[in-house]
Amino acid sequence: MSVTKAPRVEQRSDTRMHALLEAALEVFAERGYRTARLDDVAEAAGVTKGAIYHYFDTKEALLLGVVEHYQALAFDRAEEALRDSRMPATARIRLLMRKVFANGDPESGQRLLTLLIGGLAHEVPVVHARWLQDGPARLWKMIGRLVEEGKKRGEFRPDADGEVGARLLVSGLMLQRMWQQHADDVPGLAVDHDRLIDSSVELFLASLRAPSGTRSSAT
Amino acid sequence: MSVTKAPRVEQRSDTRMHALLEAALEVFAERGYRTARLDDVAEAAGVTKGAIYHYFDTKEALLLGVVEHYQALAFDRAEEALRDSRMPATARIRLLMRKVFANGDPESGQRLLTLLIGGLAHEVPVVHARWLQDGPARLWKMIGRLVEEGKKRGEFRPDADGEVGARLLVSGLMLQRMWQQHADDVPGLAVDHDRLIDSSVELFLASLRAPSGTRSSAT
Amino acid sequence: MSVTKAPRVEQRSDTRMHALLEAALEVFAERGYRTARLDDVAEAAGVTKGAIYHYFDTKEALLLGVVEHYQALAFDRAEEALRDSRMPATARIRLLMRKVFANGDPESGQRLLTLLIGGLAHEVPVVHARWLQDGPARLWKMIGRLVEEGKKRGEFRPDADGEVGARLLVSGLMLQRMWQQHADDVPGLAVDHDRLIDSSVELFLASLRAPSGTRSSAT
Amino acid sequence: MSVTKAPRVEQRSDTRMHALLEAALEVFAERGYRTARLDDVAEAAGVTKGAIYHYFDTKEALLLGVVEHYQALAFDRAEEALRDSRMPATARIRLLMRKVFANGDPESGQRLLTLLIGGLAHEVPVVHARWLQDGPARLWKMIGRLVEEGKKRGEFRPDADGEVGARLLVSGLMLQRMWQQHADDVPGLAVDHDRLIDSSVELFLASLRAPSGTRSSAT
DNA sequence: CATGAATGAGGTTTCATTCAT
C-alpha cells in the first residue's frame, strides 16, 4: 500500500510545483522580482501565499527554481540541436539559434529574459551571476566552438573575431527580445520576431564568411 | 544667517543639483533603483534626505533627471560625430559607435546602462519607455540611415537587413557593456573593452559589405 | 493494513500519548512554549503534526497535559514522603525537599521549571495560574504546616515567620534550579546540585530553630 | 545658531528615548516580549511604530535598552547603600536588600522581573544571560562578600554556607515578587510586600547568626 | 488512526514622503 501512496504524493507535489514555477515566471516577469508580491504568485498559481513555503523556503529560492527550470529547458533544446547533426557549421549555428530563441512559446521566452536581464543584477546578485554564467556565456561559447570548426573547414575566414561576434549575436538578440515586450509603448520598436532572428543570424554568418575567391587558402 | 544665503542661490542650486544627479547615478547604479534608498543618495551627495525634495518632487523625478542628463550628454557626443564629416558611411559608423560607447569615462557609461537596462522596465515603466525611445532606438535609427547612405554609394550590398543589423549592434554592445560590471563574479565574462567595440563594429560592417569580386572593390 | 490496526488501539494510544508528553516537555523546555513549533514536537515524538490533534485539541491543551502529568508525578513523591513518617518536623522537611527537588532525573526537573516559570505567565496565563496554585503554593503550604507542627513541639521558635520562610525556600530553589540550565553561558553561575538543596534546607531550618539555651523564653 | 540647535535635538531625543523605554517595559512586562507587538509599545509611548526604529535598530535592541536602563538604576541604588556605611554586616545587608527590592515604585520592579525571569531565556538568550550575570548573580555575590565580612567580625557563624544562602535569598525574593503580579488570579498567593522582604532578610540573617552563648567557640 | 498539504492571520522591518523648526 505504501507503494502506491508515495507516487501519488509525488505526482501532486510535482504538479503544484510546476504550477508555481509557471505562475512565478509570469508574475516575476510582469512585475519584476522585487515588485512582485508573493500573494500575486500564489493567486496566479491558484493557492494561498503560505502554500508556496511548502515548496520553496524563500522568495529567492522560488526565483532560483524558476531560473534553473527554464534554463534547463532551453539548453535541452540547444544540445539536441547540436547533437543531431554533422552538418556544416553554418547550418548548425542557424539551427542552434532557432532552437534557443525561436521556441514554440515566444511569450515565455521573452518573459524569462525580461526577468533575468532586468533588475536581478541588483536584487539577487547571486542568482544573476549564476544565470549569466550558465546561460548567455555558455551559449556564446557553444557558438564560438562552432565558429572555430567552421574556420577549420574553410567556411569562415580565419581572421574573424568569432568570440566577440558570438557575444554580440547572443546579447543583441536577448536584449531585442526583451524589449519587444514594450513594443506597444515605444513607437518604432516592434520588429517581426522571425525576421529579427533570421536576419541576425544571416548577418552574423555573413560577417564571418570567407570572402569569395579565397575559399581554400587560409589557416 | 540670511545675509549669506541670498546672493548665490542660483549658483548653489545648480551645484547641488549636479551633485545630486551624480550621486543618484552612482547610488542607483550600484544598488538598483528600487533597492537604493534616498538616504544613501543624500549621503553620497553630502546633504540630508529632506533636501532632495527641494530639487525633485519625487524619487522618480530624480531618476528621470538622471536619465535625461546623461542621455543628453551621450547624444551630444553622437551628433557631434555625425555633423563633423562627409566621410564614407563606414567611417562614420565607426566614429559614431566610438563616440557613444568608448567615451572617456567607461565607468559611468556602464553604470548608466546597468541602471537603465536593469529593473527599470518594471519599476518605472514610463521612464524606461522614454529612455528606450530616445536612447537605443534613436541610435540604431541613426545607424540605419548611415547604412542606407552606404548602400546608395555602393559601400554596402543592397540586400542586407541594415535595420536589424543596427539593432543587433546597439543592443549587443549595450548588454555586453552592462555585463562587464559583473566580470569579477563570472569567470570568462571579461573582454577587453576596445576589442569588444572594434570587433563588433568591424563584424557589423563586414556583414553589410558587398561581396568582394563583385561591385567595384572599393573600401 | 486495517488488519493490524484494530487489536491494540488502547495500548498504542497510551504509548503515543506518553511519547507525546515527553516530547512536548523536551521541546517546550528547550525552545519555550511560544517559540516551539508543533512540528518539532511531532518530530521528537516520531509522528506527524496532524497526529497530535488526535490526542490534544490544541497546543495549549498539550501544554496543560504536560504540566499536569509531571506535576502529579512530583506530588506523588512529595506525599509519599510525608505519609511515611512520624519523624520530627525537621526531618520531614528535609525529606520533603529532597523528594521534590532531588528527584532521580534532575534534567527533567530543570526542564519543567524552565518551562513553567518562564514565559508561560504571559503566553498561557490560565495554565500558569493553575500551576502556581497547585504546584509551588501547595508545596510551601505543606512546609508551612510542618513548621507549625515543629513550633508546637518546640523544635522551632514560635516567632519565626514560617510562611515567608517556606515561600523563600521553595521559590529560591526553583529559580536557582531553573537558572542552572544556563550554567554554561554565565560564568560563576553553576553550583553543585546537592549542595544547593542541602545548604538551603539547613539554612532554612537554622533560621527557624529555637536559639540554644533559650528554649522556652520566646521572642 | 548651531549652538542652540544641538541641545534641543538632544533634549527631544532623550525625552522620546525615555518614553520609549518606559513604554517598552510596560508592554513587554504586560504581554511578554514575544507576545508584545511593537504597535503596542508605540501606542503606549504615543508615537507610531516606525518611530521606534529611529532609536532602536530592532525589537531586540529595544529590549536590551530596557534591561540595561533599569538594571543600571537598581545597581546605582545598591551601590549607594553599600558605600554609605561602615555599619555591621547585618545592617548593611538589610539596607542593601531594601534598596534593591523595596524601591519607591514596586510596580516597575515587579514588571521588570516578570519580563526578565520569564520567557526571555528562550526568546532572547543573549539578553537573558547578560542580565543573569550582571543582575542576580552580581547581587548575590555582593551579599556573599558581606557575609564573609560578618564572619570575620564574629557576627555570623563561620560554618554557614553564605553563598547558597545569598542565592536563595535573591532568587526567592525575585520569584516571589514576580508572582505577586498574579496575586489576583491565585488565591492565597498574595503577601504583604514589606513583610516578605523583612521576614526574608531576618530569616536569612538568623540562619547565619552565631548561636547565642557560643560566640567564640566555633562550629 | 495517521498523513501532510493548505490556509490565513499576524508581526517585524523598510523607506518614500511630509512638516515643524
Add this chain to the structure above:
DNA sequence: GATGAATGAAACCTCATTCAT
C-alpha cells in the same frame, strides 16, 4: 533653503489548525 524626526503603507515569513485521503 535645509534638517531629521515621524508617519504609515507594504511585504515577507511563520505556524497553529484543518481536512481530504
